[in-house]
Amino acid sequence: MSIARSASSLQLARETRERFVLATEGAIVPLARAIRDRLTQLASEVSNARAMQEHRDDFVAFQGQATQWVTLSQTSWRKALGAAAPTGGLTTFPTALRLELIGDEVVETNILASRLAQVIHDKASFELSDLRLRIQHLEGTNELDSKDVLKPETLARLLVEQWLAAGLSRELWARVQDTVQQQLIDVIVKAYESANAFLIANGVMQEIDLKSFVRRTGNAAGAGNSGGFNTSFAGGAASATAPMMDGGGQPQRPAFGAQAQQYSQQPQQSQPQATVPMPTASSTIGGSPLTIARQRAQTALLSLKRFVTARIGGDTNAGSQNSTTAPATTPAGRATGPAGSGGNTAPRQFSRTFAGAIAEAEVAYRMAATQYMDASGEQATVIQQTAVDLRRRSTELKKRAPTTADKATVEIVALMFQAILAEERIPFSARVWFARLQMPVLRVAIAEPEFFGTLQHPARMLIDRMGSCVMGFDAAAITGSALEGEIRRVVQVIEQYPETGQRVFKLVFDEFVAFLNRYLTQSDSTQRVMSVAQQVEQKETMAIQYTIELRKMLNDMPVRDEIREFLFKVWAEVLAIAALRYGAQGEQTVMLKRVASELVWAASAKPNRTDRARVIQDLPQLLQRLRQGMALLGIVDEPQEAHIKTIGATLSDAFLSKTEAIPQAKIEAMAERLAHLEDFVSDIGGTADLPLDAHSIELLLGVDAASIEVVPDAAGVQVPEDMLAWAHELQVGNWFMLDHNDRVSQVQFVWRSDRKQLHLFATADGRSFLIQAGRLATYLQAGLLVPAEEETLTVRATREALAKLDANPERLLN
Numbered sequence: 001m002s003i004a005r006s007a008s009s010l011q012l013a014r015e016t017r018e019r020f021v022l023a024t025e026g027a028i029v030p031l032a033r034a035i036r037d038r039l040t041q042l043a044s045e046v047s048n049a050r051a052m053q054e055h056r057d058d059f060v061a062f063q064g065q066a067t068q069w070v071t072l073s074q075t076s077w078r079k080a081l082g083a084a085a086p087t088g089g090l091t092t093f094p095t096a097l098r099l100e101l102i103g104d105e106v107v108e109t110n111i112l113a114s115r116l117a118q119v120i121h122d123k124a125s126f127e128l129s130d131l132r133l134r135i136q137h138l139e140g141t142n143e144l145d146s147k148d149v150l151k152p153e154t155l156a157r158l159l160v161e162q163w164l165a166a167g168l169s170r171e172l173w174a175r176v177q178d179t180v181q182q183q184l185i186d187v188i189v190k191a192y193e194s195a196n197a198f199l200i201a202n203g204v205m206q207e208i209d210l211k212s213f214v215r216r217t218g219n220a221a222g223a224g225n226s227g228g229f230n231t232s233f234a235g236g237a238a239s240a241t242a243p244m245m246d247g248g249g250q251p252q253r254p255a256f257g258a259q260a261q262q263y264s265q266q267p268q269q270s271q272p273q274a275t276v277p278m279p280t281a282s283s284t285i286g287g288s289p290l291t292i293a294r295q296r297a298q299t300a301l302l303s304l305k306r307f308v309t310a311r312i313g314g315d316t317n318a319g320s321q322n323s324t325t326a327p328a329t330t331p332a333g334r335a336t337g338p339a340g341s342g343g344n345t346a347p348r349q350f351s352r353t354f355a356g357a358i359a360e361a362e363v364a365y366r367m368a369a370t371q372y373m374d375a376s377g378e379q380a381t382v383i384q385q386t387a388v389d390l391r392r393r394s395t396e397l398k399k400r401a402p403t404t405a406d407k408a409t410v411e412i413v414a415l416m417f418q419a420i421l422a423e424e425r426i427p428f429s430a431r432v433w434f435a436r437l438q439m440p441v442l443r444v445a446i447a448e449p450e451f452f453g454t455l456q457h458p459a460r461m462l463i464d465r466m467g468s469c470v471m472g473f474d475a476a477a478i479t480g481s482a483l484e485g486e487i488r489r490v491v492q493v494i495e496q497y498p499e500t501g502q503r504v505f506k507l508v509f510d511e512f513v514a515f516l517n518r519y520l521t522q523s524d525s526t527q528r529v530m531s532v533a534q535q536v537e538q539k540e541t542m543a544i545q546y547t548i549e550l551r552k553m554l555n556d557m558p559v560r561d562e563i564r565e566f567l568f569k570v571w572a573e574v575l576a577i578a579a580l581r582y583g584a585q586g587e588q589t590v591m592l593k594r595v596a597s598e599l600v601w602a603a604s605a606k607p608n609r610t611d612r613a614r615v616i617q618d619l620p621q622l623l624q625r626l627r628q629g630m631a632l633l634g635i636v637d638e639p640q641e642a643h644i645k646t647i648g649a650t651l652s653d654a655f656l657s658k659t660e661a662i663p664q665a666k667i668e669a670m671a672e673r674l675a676h677l678e679d680f681v682s683d684i685g686g687t688a689d690l691p692l693d694a695h696s697i698e699l700l701l702g703v704d705a706a707s708i709e710v711v712p713d714a715a716g717v718q719v720p721e722d723m724l725a726w727a728h729e730l731q732v733g734n735w736f737m738l739d740h741n742d743r744v745s746q747v748q749f750v751w752r753s754d755r756k757q758l759h760l761f762a763t764a765d766g767r768s769f770l771i772q773a774g775r776l777a778t779y780l781q782a783g784l785l786v787p788a789e790e791e792t793l794t795v796r797a798t799r800e801a802l803a804k805l806d807a808n809p810e811r812l813l814n
Contacts, residue, residue: 012202013138016131016195017081017149023191024155024184025077031183032070035062038179050583058172069166076158080149109164112173113157118511119181120152120188122489127192128152129496134199150195152188297791300798301453304412307805311812312404351402355443359498361393362439366495369436379428386435387421390414397442406446407813413442415801420463420793425471427478433491437463440494448501458505460794462490465512465733467793472735472748477764486515516733520750520762541755542576553670554600557662562650563603566643571596574629581632590675592632595625597671603650604662612655619651709767711740713774723777728756730776735788736761738769738779745769746788 039062042055121128132144147154159180163173173180200206368389394414401407417438421431437459444459445451451459466487470478478484490508497504547568554564575596578589602622606612623644630640730749738747738761747761747769759776761769771779779785791799805812 009138009140012199012204013135014081016135016198019198020191020195021077021081021149023194024188025074027184027187028070028073028077028159031180032066034179034183035176036066038176039063048581048583049586049589050579053583053585058175061168061172065166065168069163069168072162072165073159076162077149077155080147080154080158108170109160110157112170112177113153113160115177115514116156116159116181116184117152118507118514119185120156121507122493122511123185124152124189124192125493125496127189127196130205131192131196131199134196134205137205138199155188297455297795300795300802301455304452304798304802307802307809308408308412308812311809312408354397354400354402354406354446357397357400358439358443358446361397362495362498365389365393365439366436369432383421383428383431386432387418390417390421390435390438394438404813409445409449410442411812412452412801412805413438413445415804416794416797417441419797419800420467423467423471423793426467427470427473427484429479429484430466430470430487433484433487434463434466436491437494440498443498444501444505451502455795458502458509462505462509462512463794464792465509465516465731466490468731468735468789469516469733472746472788473764482519486512486519513732517751520732520748539576539580542579543573546572546575549673550596553673557600557666558604559600559662560603560650560653562646563599566647567596567599570630570633570635570643571599574633577632578629591625592629593674594671595622595629596674597667598622599626599647600670601662601664601667603647603654606654607661611661615651615654623647709740709769711769711771711775711779713772714778717774717778719774719777720781723781724773726780727759727773727777728752730759737786737788739784740769 036059039055039059043052043059045052045055128150131150135144135150136142144151149155160173164170369386391414394410398407398410401410417435420426420434423431426434441451441459441463444457448457451457454460470483470487473483490512493508494504550567550572554567571592574592575589578586578592582588598618599622602615602618606615626644626647627640630636630643635643730752732749732751735746735748738745745763745767747763749759750762751760752758757773759771759773761771776785790796
């Protein structure tokens, strides 16, 4: 609860913010110079015509608006100080907790700002954390205001908003964001350091006790048996009935367990997840493997719920379908919203004494773990020491737990992490860092009981994602790698923000996903394959767009069907390839665009002698350009001659045609529209039949595709929609077993194209498989692509914990 502070304390806090704003404001002008220098460098580089034109346009746009952006940013940043004023002892609630409809543009702006804010958080986490605590101490609040200038999100959002206000585009910001980050990071970190030094010099919290990180919410109201654990199962898995079982009483198709969570765990999920009752056995007959797998994963949570509620009391039927609408309540009697609603469920209060005990155990284990890592003993011995240490600390915490629900939570989390530590497929160095998450997860599980009732809890999603990624590597590949470093960073960030609950898990989960997208595609060979694949997809997309525009242009023109078919099926492809190779406004592309309007005019009726003479005079050059375009597409020899013959016959008929001629004004309008075709096309989305094979890649793009194992869609095969949706939801970083051409390989999913048409899998020895979406879906359906792990880490750990509790029920509360 916030408390009143003296005027001198509030003035000191305000002065700290003023110094911070002054220090960071000075970085805006140098930042603008760095952006200009970067754009100048790009504009001078030699590349394809399209890229060079984009770089020149970027430079011109920024050159014209840079001064305005700097002025707007500086002015707004100084005004932002007013939003940081203390609220008179009242704690403000984050705006993120308000549910409201926002536009796509706002979302896109927030995404750009959040990327910059996350980088600042990453580099300045310790200084920012200390400064936040000192300011809260001065002002007597529990949290900084959402618009406080000391929050990285505030500066990041302001810079992006003023960028847009100055008339600059989001696309341009995205292209210079690396430069923005490089220029700002050091300045902002130093500003945080200076702010802390200023407060320390004024006697404010010269030493910060780690216990102060734990938010004190008061003693739990009541210490009954139900606690918070029982309500955790009111949603999520609890709303399910038993899944379809096989003859042995086990859910069918266990091999798809991991895919169930892959499908249900959306990385960017921020809205509450509706609990969908699982179908009964009769309704699942004939269901997709994905549906059955999702049921199996949630059944593990339901089984655990039933076990616990049977032993600590509470309504074992709390997981009925009514729980999706009836609010769950904590021991304090506060409604928590729809049970199982994920991150919007209010945290349960629990004893400050118990919270302090968890914090002490976390600090003590962290010190012990450091000693274990530094020791020269065998890895197996170190893991055993870690497991024994954690088990001992869990036992001590159970003794201090104020309610039976808390005791049960401690025991189940301990058993889950025992299972994780025993997972030998996780490299040793990563396992030790996983172990350090036990206490942070315990704190979240007690304060936010829905951890046990939903697969979408950020803590589960983070552990599962990290586990699914590292279990495919051997220890040598992980140790000392950037991946190990990122796991270490993730754990340390979580440890630094114990009072934020699942919010910090969500933040680092998003950061880890972004890291994987970079890490898994950093090799030269992978970058080359990605580049080729993107070009193939881009070419096909452009061809479809050009075809649509050509149809619009010719809709009301008297054009022969033979010419229409040639333009739609051949020349649209030619224009797409040309735009990809030479740029949309490249000389070659512009010439080939002009050929389309010339062909339409030449094939139209020619009632007067002048027009016929002009056609005869221009025909050799027109045919030459048509041949040139078709050669670009790979149409040569007999196929090319067939098209030329058809066009020639059509032009001859035009001389004798009695139909109305196309007015010259229409031809000129068509030529003008073709010249700027990219201004009219729209993003059509959807799917298309890509000409995907090694030969077509080499032919169309002029690259060597020998290093790519291409797996295109099978002609004429109908792909079920649920299988295609499954393919689109596979998560980058997960490992699979791929059976292709009677050869089984362990592969990691490393990249998917922007339109989700192409998927890249890589082996540990450097081979690549580029698989088209339709074939990927059929491989999943046929079992030719299966997850390397049947279940994700936390679901398997839950099953193992439940097995031990079934065998020894007394240990839950003893």
